[in-house]
Amino acid sequence: MDEITTINVGKNGVSDEVVAEMKAQLRKRGSVRVKFLKAARADKDRRELAAELSRRASAAVAFSRGNVIVLEKRR
DSSP states (O other): OOOOEEEEEOTTOSOHHHHHHHHHHHHHHSEEEEEEOTTGGGTSOHHHHHHHHHHHTTEEEEEEETTEEEEEEOO
8 A cells, every 4th residue: 555645834834845846756656745834724714725725736635534635646
């Protein structure tokens, strides 16, 4: 079974670096787990962060529970 790569989104939020890493991991693995740390949730709701990240990374939210989401490549 393939391990799912985990990317932590911290105080810088959904930055260009996070989006670039997300795109690279999606190309390589097809899905990525994202954990929104407390500092990232200070300014925005987790749903807003998930929507922004999925839009910028051209991915679909496959799973969401608490502060963790799983994104998959759009087909």
